[in-house]
Amino acid sequence: MRVIERIPQTNTPSYLIARVVGVTAGIFALLSCVLILMNNNMLRSSDPMNNAVLEEMKASLTPSTDDPALIEKIRELDRLSRQAYFEGENFNQQGILFMVLCLVVMVASLKYAGNLSKEDAYPDPNRPKRDLVEEARVARNTFAGGTLMVFGFLLVTAILWESPLDVANSQDATAQGSGTDGAGSLAGATPEPEPVAAALPVLAVPTAEQLRRNWPSFLGAANSVAAGSELPHDWEAEGAIQWKSQIPLPGFSSPIVWEDKVFLTGGSEKSREVYCFDATSGALLWSYVVSDLPDAPKTLPKVTGDTGFAAATMATEGNYVFAIFATGALVALDLEGNLIWSRQFGVPDNPYGHASSLALSGPALFVQYDQRSDAGFYALDLRDGSELWKVQREHGASWSSPLIIEHEGQEQVVLAAEGALIGYDTKDGKELWNVDCLHGAEVACTPTYADGFVYMAADYAAVIAVDLSTKEIAWEYSDLTPGVSSPIIVSEHLVAGLSEGGIVCLNAKTGEEAYFEITDDGFYSSPVLVGDNLYLLNRVGGMHIFKPGPTFSAVANPVLPEEANCTPAFVEGALFLRGPENLYRIGS
Amino acid sequence: MTDKVEKPKLTRMEFLSLTMGRLAVSALGAVGMLGWLRRRKKNTVWQIDPMTCVSCGQCATHCVVSPSAVKCVQSYPICGYCRLCFGYFTPNAPELTSAAENQLCPTGAIERLFVEDPYWEYNIIEDACVGCAKCVEACEVFGNASFYLQVRHDVCVNCNDCSIARHCPSDSFSQVPADEPYILKHDQELLA
Numbered sequence: 006m007r008v009i010e011r012i013p014q015t016n017t018p019s020y021l022i023a024r025v026v027g028v029t030a031g032i033f034a035l036l037s038c039v040l041i042l043m044n045n046n047m048l049r050s051s052d053p054m055n056n057a058v059l060e061e062m063k064a065s066l067t068p069s070t071d072d073p074a075l076i077e078k079i080r081e082l083d084r085l086s087r088q089a090y091f092e093g094e095n096f097n098q099q100g101i102l103f104m105v106l107c108l109v110v111m112v113a114s115l116k117y118a119g120n121l122s123k124e125d126a127y128p129d130p131n132r133p134k135r136d137l138v139e140e141a142r143v144a145r146n147t148f149a150g151g152t153l154m155v156f157g158f159l160l161v162t163a164i165l166w167e168s169p170l171d172v173a174n175s176q177d178a179t180a181q182g183s184g185t186d187g188a189g190s191l192a193g194a195t196p197e198p199e200p201v202a203a204a205l206p207v208l209a210v211p212t213a214e215q216l217r218r219n220w221p222s223f224l225g226a227a228n229s230v231a232a233g234s235e236l237p238h239d240w241e242a243e244g245a246i247q248w249k250s251q252i253p254l255p256g257f258s259s260p261i262v263w264e265d266k267v268f269l270t271g272g273s274e275k276s277r278e279v280y281c282f283d284a285t286s287g288a289l290l291w292s293y294v295v296s297d298l299p300d301a302p303k304t305l306p307k308v309t310g311d312t313g314f315a316a317a318t319m320a321t322e323g324n325y326v327f328a329i330f331a332t333g334a335l336v337a338l339d340l341e342g343n344l345i346w347s348r349q350f351g352v353p354d355n356p357y358g359h360a361s362s363l364a365l366s367g368p369a370l371f372v373q374y375d376q377r378s379d380a381g382f383y384a385l386d387l388r389d390g391s392e393l394w395k396v397q398r399e400h401g402a403s404w405s406s407p408l409i410i411e412h413e414g415q416e417q418v419v420l421a422a423e424g425a426l427i428g429y430d431t432k433d434g435k436e437l438w439n440v441d442c443l444h445g446a447e448v449a450c451t452p453t454y455a456d457g458f459v460y461m462a463a464d465y466a467a468v469i470a471v472d473l474s475t476k477e478i479a480w481e482y483s484d485l486t487p488g489v490s491s492p493i494i495v496s497e498h499l500v501a502g503l504s505e506g507g508i509v510c511l512n513a514k515t516g517e518e519a520y521f522e523i524t525d526d527g528f529y530s531s532p533v534l535v536g537d538n539l540y541l542l543n544r545v546g547g548m549h550i551f552k553p554g555p556t557f558s559a560v561a562n563p564v565l566p567e568e569a570n571c572t573p574a575f576v577e578g579a580l581f582l583r584g585p586e587n588l589y590r591i592g593s
Numbered sequence: 594m595t596d597k598v599e600k601p602k603l604t605r606m607e608f609l610s611l612t613m614g615r616l617a618v619s620a621l622g623a624v625g626m627l628g629w630l631r632r633r634k635k636n637t638v639w640q641i642d643p644m645t646c647v648s649c650g651q652c653a654t655h656c657v658v659s660p661s662a663v664k665c666v667q668s669y670p671i672c673g674y675c676r677l678c679f680g681y682f683t684p685n686a687p688e689l690t691s692a693a694e695n696q697l698c699p700t701g702a703i704e705r706l707f708v709e710d711p712y713w714e715y716n717i718i719e720d721a722c723v724g725c726a727k728c729v730e731a732c733e734v735f736g737n738a739s740f741y742l743q744v745r746h747d748v749c750v751n752c753n754d755c756s757i758a759r760h761c762p763s764d765s766f767s768q769v770p771a772d773e774p775y776i777l778k779h780d781q782e783l784l785a
Contacts, residue, residue: 053699054725066687076694083693304762
């Protein structure tokens with residue numbers, strides 16, 4: 006019997022060539038991989054779609070610009086940008102092909118070399134004995150070392166290399182509250198607030214006097230009662246309109262006032278902004294572009310023309326100002342316009358657009374975020390936006406704003422929505438009472454409170470009074486109901502402006518109609534008591550000044566030069582009124 | 594007596610190596626067969642519905658292929674052959690020429706050819722198009738909306754797990770029969 010012997014051919018030129026070729030191909034494959042990764046990084050920086058410098062230069066060009074140097078520069082940069090991008094893409098494609106080819110050559114060559122170096126299965130007894138234990142140890146170490154290197158390389162690559170998909174995913178998740186995928190599966194989910202970088206500041210608590218003389222939130226700090234006394238009744242008189250300033254972007258949010266500053270918001274599809282005007286001169290002191298925040302949603306909500314992107318009124322406690330927009334973006338800025346914190350609630354599932362204004366009490370900022378799914382009522386820490394508590398709500402979309410009241414020594418926040426009027430404890434969000442009402446209504450008015458009764462109204466539903474001692478509806482009136490304008494209680498009467506026109510006055514104790522004054526134009530603005538007179542602005546800019554009481558008694562009816570829908574902000578001796586394009590200060 | 598050549602016996606390592614190799618080949622074959630069967634069964638590809646696309650630009654950034662397999666296409670029956678094409682020129686373009694400062698397309702992927710006064714033809718250079726939809730959006734807002742996006746199946750890897758579809762904000766991606774892989778806009782408009 007003859008045994009076929011395989012003689013190792015490790016000294017032959019074939020073996021040496023195969024081995025050198027294999028190792029060289031491996032090195033080339035590794036180099037290609039590294040170069041491709043580096044090229045990917047370069048590609049991101051030379052993306053012609055997001056070349057900020059080029060965009061800026063192009064934006065500065067107008068048909069009247071005659072700057073050949075600039076034009077030449079744009080052309081050169083455009084050419085270089087596109088050239089770098091496409092050459093990079095080409096390099097990637099060629100590089101991947103080359104790398105695959107190198108890997109194939111490496112595997113084939115090393116396999117061939119391995120075959121040549123194979124020893125006979127039946128070794129020659131005369132040959133020196135192999136140290137199998139040592140060989141096994143070397144093999145184990147080589148395998149372990151190689152595996153570690155590969156995993157290390159993969160780990161480093163995974164950490165350093167940021168896939169565009171990952172970036173997009175994380176942006177989607179943060180910006181939208183996971184609402185951009187269109188499927189609605191995660192619509193309205195709430196991402197975590199941004200982390201706090203430093204120790205939280207101690208904020209000054211506003212005094213009662215400060216709250217009285219300013220107008221810190223929607224309807225002021227005193228439930229639609231202004232601190233001032235008399236205001237001019239003739240707006241056409243010289244000096245009555247003390248200044249008028251253009252507002253860069255439109256919005257239905259009402260102005261708020263703190264000391265010498267007036268704040269309001271504006272928004273469009275392109276941008277959402279917070280503005281600060283000088284209360285004395287009307288100069289625009291600063292503006293903050295909220296839509297530039299990195300977590301701003303890429304997909305905008307659908308809003309209607311009479312809600313827009315900036316319908317919610319801001320709030321302030323003298324340290325920070327807070328603003329929320331229809332995109333679900335909430336920002337806290339200091340009075341100089343510096344961002345303190347921001348938060349995204351996710352694009353709301355709201356048929357008209359988010360309009361609930363912000364409310365403040367003690368350490369909490371209250372956000373009523375009613376929407377069709379995943380609605381919530383949030384109490385946020387003023388200092389960093391972290392959640393103090395949150396209540397899940399299931400009443401669909403509403404456009405009403407929170408009302409802070411104190412009843413029998415307990416501070417409550419009252420929320421209205423379709424089918425329910427609910428009082429929560431401001432400390433922990435515990436539900437204190439819940440009245441079944443306002444079914445089938447689109448709830449946009451804000452509730453009001455007086456003498457143990459909470460009053461609420463909704464169009465096509467009713468005006469109701471809830472007795473908090475019994476937690477039941479005391480009376481209900483459904484003949485003439487306001488849709489947007491919030492009612493006010495003055496002594497024994499409830500007064501409200503109707504969207505389609507007319508002022509209705511009811512007895513606050515019985516719900517009986519005291520009078521109905523027909524007006525030509527409707528009301529979105531809410532009535533405010535200033536001194537002895539009620540001020541109610543109609544939708545075309547006409548201010549109805551009338552006496553409260555059981556009969557309608559007109560005092561004056563000055564008219565603004567443009568239409569207006571927002572409730573004015575009243576301070577001592579002046580009111581700030583927002584029109585579609587301008588902010589007015591009217592005073593004596 | 595002749596020498597009888599015997600096959601060498603397999604060592605344990607050789608036997609294991611051989612067995613594992615055959616198993617691996619069999620597994621690969623099985624996976625391939627399953628994939629083929631599944632593909633054959635479904636026989637669909639992803640496509641964009643131009644009537645619901647909102648030109649958000651995510652097709653350019655979310656495709657696994659780079660540049661994106663989504664390209665702009667021109668519907669010639671819909672195009673107005675305008676001299677001032679808003680899909681081609683930037684707003685406030687200093688001149689109506691093909692100079693870089695006037696073009697909206699960041700990659701210069703639209704060709705502008707003179708037809709007869711005052712008509713101009715606009716063609717998409719697909720190799721240069723990255724699917725950013727800037728031209729689509731502008732043409733939709735100010736023009737006849739003849740530019741629209743389609744997944745080009747000569748570029749698409751047809752992985753059947755479309756990354757863009759997962760991110761499309763308007764749910765415009767759907768699976769269409771592979772033998773009718775494009776949703777042509779003028780057909781849709783005729784149907785409407």
